[in-house]
Amino acid sequence: MANNNIKLADSMAERVEQLAEQRHIIELGGGESRLQKQRERGKQTARERIDNLLDAHSFDEVGAFRKHRTTLFGMDKAVIPADGVVTGRGTIFGRPVHVASQDFTVMGGSAGETQSTKVVETMEQALLTGTPFLFFYDSGGARIQEGIDSLSGYGKMFFANVKLSGVVPQIAIIAGPCAGGASYSPALTDFIIMTKKAHMFITGPAVIKSVTGEDVTADQLGGADAHMTTSGNIHFVAEDDDAAVLIAKKLLSFLPQNNTEEAAFVNPNNDVSPCEELRDIVPVEGTKGYDVRDVISRIVDWGDYLEVKAGWATNIVTAFARFNGRTVGVVANQPKVMSGCLDIDASDKATEFINFCDSFNIPLVQLVDVPGFLPGVQQEYGGIIRHGAKMLYAYSEATVPKVTVVLRKAYGGSYLAMCNRDLGADAVYAWPTAEIAVMGADGAANVIFRREIDAAEDPAATRAEKIEEYRNAFNTPYVAAARGQVDDVIDPADTRRKITAALEMYATKRQTRPAKKHGNMPC
Ligand code: HXC
Numbered sequence: 001m002a003n004n005n006i007k008l009a010d011s012m013a014e015r016v017e018q019l020a021e022q023r024h025i026i027e028l029g030g031g032e033s034r035l036q037k038q039r040e041r042g043k044q045t046a047r048e049r050i051d052n053l054l055d056a057h058s059f060d061e062v063g064a065f066r067k068h069r070t071t072l073f074g075m076d077k078a079v080i081p082a083d084g085v086v087t088g089r090g091t092i093f094g095r096p097v098h099v100a101s102q103d104f105t106v107m108g109g110s111a112g113e114t115q116s117t118k119v120v121e122t123m124e125q126a127l128l129t130g131t132p133f134l135f136f137y138d139s140g141g142a143r144i145q146e147g148i149d150s151l152s153g154y155g156k157m158f159f160a161n162v163k164l165s166g167v168v169p170q171i172a173i174i175a176g177p178c179a180g181g182a183s184y185s186p187a188l189t190d191f192i193i194m195t196k197k198a199h200m201f202i203t204g205p206a207v208i209k210s211v212t213g214e215d216v217t218a219d220q221l222g223g224a225d226a227h228m229t230t231s232g233n234i235h236f237v238a239e240d241d242d243a244a245v246l247i248a249k250k251l252l253s254f255l256p257q258n259n260t261e262e263a264a265f266v267n268p269n270n271d272v273s274p275c276e277e278l279r280d281i282v283p284v285e286g287t288k289g290y291d292v293r294d295v296i297s298r299i300v301d302w303g304d305y306l307e308v309k310a311g312w313a314t315n316i317v318t319a320f321a322r323f324n325g326r327t328v329g330v331v332a333n334q335p336k337v338m339s340g341c342l343d344i345d346a347s348d349k350a351t352e353f354i355n356f357c358d359s360f361n362i363p364l365v366q367l368v369d370v371p372g373f374l375p376g377v378q379q380e381y382g383g384i385i386r387h388g389a390k391m392l393y394a395y396s397e398a399t400v401p402k403v404t405v406v407l408r409k410a411y412g413g414s415y416l417a418m419c420n421r422d423l424g425a426d427a428v429y430a431w432p433t434a435e436i437a438v439m440g441a442d443g444a445a446n447v448i449f450r451r452e453i454d455a456a457e458d459p460a461a462t463r464a465e466k467i468e469e470y471r472n473a474f475n476t477p478y479v480a481a482a483r484g485q486v487d488d489v490i491d492p493a494d495t496r497r498k499i500t501a502a503l504e505m506y507a508t509k510r511q512t513r514p515a516k517k518h519g520n521m522p523c
Contacts (some may be wrong), residue, residue: 006018050086059090087100109177116156116404152508169256193244237311284433289335294369317330329354341368341372354394365397388413391417399424406477406486410437415436449470
């Protein structure tokens with residue numbers, strides 16, 4: 001480990017040599033054998049991760065020589081290289097960012113007072129300069145030897161996470177252990193990318209076994225797949241560190257530097273010629289499913305989009321994409337999963353995404369094919385009312401341009417929750433297959449024609465007749481168009497052109513809300 005007291009050399013040349021030696025020792029972190037062990041586990045070292053993330057030679061380390069000020073319990077002479085975290089600034093595709101990377105080879109990457117101070121100072125610099133903050137987590141959590149000071153350090157990190165929230169994008173990359181209260185720091189960021197080498201939980205398998213008697217492995221409990229498919233805590237799964245860095249870079253390419261800017265135009269595609277394939281994707285029959293991603297890939301630039309939380313609440317799709325180079329957030333019902341119904345998890349997933357986009361000036365595009373909120377006792381007991389309300393809240397509060405396209409079903413409250421005109425959609429289009437109504441024709445006929453159906457000689461035939469009558473009268477886009485709920489009924493082939501034009505028109509949208517400290521979104 002680095003030497004605390006060195007005898008200073010007399011000449012500049014020797015001093016430069018001493019500096020290089022000291023730096024080398026610091027860069028060795030916990031030493032060769034621990035670095036080797038880290039690599040054998042399929043993990044990169046803290047410095048390798050930063051080197052992979054940033055443009056070549058752009059890393060400007062800050063605080064390599066920082067030391068803890070206290071005598072650590074049982075470790076009187078310890079010198080802890082960089083105090084177990086590498087911090088600094090650099091660029092990604094030429095854009096400045098601030099980074100931190102916990103060094104697991106140094107006391108398990110544990111966070112004491114100085115480590116947390118370094119991280120918080122880096123975050124403050126990100127805030128000051130309006131640049132994104134990225135943090136590789138790989139740590140045994142609070143440094144046990146520093147006791148309460150390490151807890152306080154985490155408190156400061158949480159506070160800083162919240163301070164940065166909505167001002168600069170924060171991206172957490174969970175690349176190793178992240179346990180206990182420490183996991184609340186990534187949870188307070190905007191996006192979590194987790195590698196398959198990492199684990200994250202509040203209490204590990206052993207504690208769970210002793211408290212509840214449940215048997216679970218670390219992977220089952222807090223591996224990346226569990227968080228993606230079951231808890232919904234993370235946004236992206238990465239096979240390893242390299243893959244995580246690629247996701248982080250792609251994600252950043254869609255985002256602005258901070259909340260006062262708009263995302264840079266990237267690789268615009270100005271071809272908005274009709275796409276006739278779009279006429280063949282959505283079955284006219286409402287009961288048939290399809291993959292809404294087949295629509296997304298045909299309307300966005302180059303068919304390229306980045307799905308967020310792709311493995312959780314898959315009945316709704318949230319994704320970043322571009323129209324003529326302009327970043328948008330796409331929120332689309334997914335009819336191939338649960339018929340695209342909105343449930344508790346889908347509402348939460350959409351709400352978080354809408355809030356992020358609105359915070360960072362990213363317009364929202366909705367693709368609507370939703371039969372309703374999911375019926376069920378568990379949904380009601382689980383609070384579908386307050387969860388669904390979040391979506392209504394988020395869309396109503398969002399002042400970015402909002403463009404809604406109704407592909408097929410748009411029934412009842414879920415029609416509103418997918419950002420209809422009344423929730424502030426600036427442009428609303430409907431395909432000829434759209435059915436915008438209070439409910440489906442079957443349900444509606446049963447309610448309003450119940451007496452006639454019961455009294456009929458042939459109730460089944462009368463019922464079918466009434467359903468047909470209702471469908472033709474109400475389950476079309478034309479009633480909504482007549483009432484000004486949609487601007488136009490469009491040929492699906494023209495969807496890209498219409499959305500692109502609307503986004504260009506509303507790019508200058510300026511909308512304010514009454515001044516308040518903050519709203520009170522249900523949770
Ligand atoms: C100090 C720690 C440490 C910690 C690990 N180390 N965690 N040192 N404080 N929290 C050290 C080990 O002593 C060891 O040092 C080195 O890091 C590597 O640890 P190993 O156990 O050898 O590694 P591994 O087998 O891979 O296990 C990794 C681990 C395990 C699963 C993370 O170390 C572990 O369970 N650590 C304790 C986790 C924990 O209980 N943390 C406190 C959580 S409470 P040497 O010198 O041998 O290399 C918390 C509260 C935050 O974090 C509150 C915020 C509100």
